[in-house]
Amino acid sequence: MSTNAAGDGTIQTLKIVVVGGGGVGKSAITIQFIQSCFVAEYDPTIEDSYTKQCVIDNIVAKLDILDTAGQDEFNAMREQYMRTGDGFLLVYSLTNRTSFEEIIKFHKQILRVKDRDEYPMILVANKADLNDQRAVSSSEAQELGKQLKVEVIEASAKTRMNVDQSFHQLVRTIRKFQAEENPPMLQRPSKSSSDKQSCCALL
Structure with missing residues (x-):
């Protein structure tokens, strides 16, 4: 199956925002995804932006x-x-x-800002390589995921476990959400309008 872009030939740009409490590894996960390297030291972020183009399910996506x-x-x-x-x-x-x-607070804040009941989100449990220091069980995370209606992925920025999967799964969630919000019914009107133009041309 060939790689393709959006229907009109342009590459869709998706804005992905990484949120969470201080020191949870947001930057480490992001840098691991973008640059395939692990940043060990903790330097509090104010705002960093990155761009990456990747192919997810045979469709090109440009991620901001x-x-x-x-x-x-x-x-x-x-x-x-x-x-x-x-x-x-x-x-x-x-x-x-x-x-x-704190995740519940961030989730609520996003829905309030978006004025929606649901929005594309993935819950990422980082630092899965530190299983011996675990303070939150997998079952608790799954329970919260069900409550918030979001998928849960355990990941490790250090070992790169499920880092790509977290971003890719979010892209799939966004695409599904956008397809449901804007069903592809726009082709018919444009076709009929072009028919009208050809009729005009005949007249």
Whole structure:
């Protein structure tokens, strides 16, 4: 099956926003996805943006990825990102219970800013390589996922486990959401209008 772009030949750009508490590994996951390297030191992010083009399910996607600040003092700035995002990675550290509990707050904030009941999001449990320090069980995460109606993926920025899958699955969720929001019924009117033009030409 050949690689293709959107129906009109352009490559669709999707804005992905990575949100979560401070120190959960949002930057580490993003940099691992973009550059295939692990950043060990923690340097609090204010805002970093990256672009990556990839092929997901034989369709080219250009991803504009925004890595946001986890600290509460950047709350107003975060709302601005949320307005423009097409989909969100909700990241917590499975070694940090507080970061898991904060997910509900981020989820609520996104839905409030978007004024929606549901929106494309994936819940990412980072630091799966530190299973011996786990503070949140897989079953608790799945339970929260059901409650929030989002898919849950356990990942490790350090070992690259499920990093690509997290972003790719979010893209699939965005595409499904957008297809349901804008069903492809636009082709018929454009066809009839072109028919009208050809009729005019005949007259």
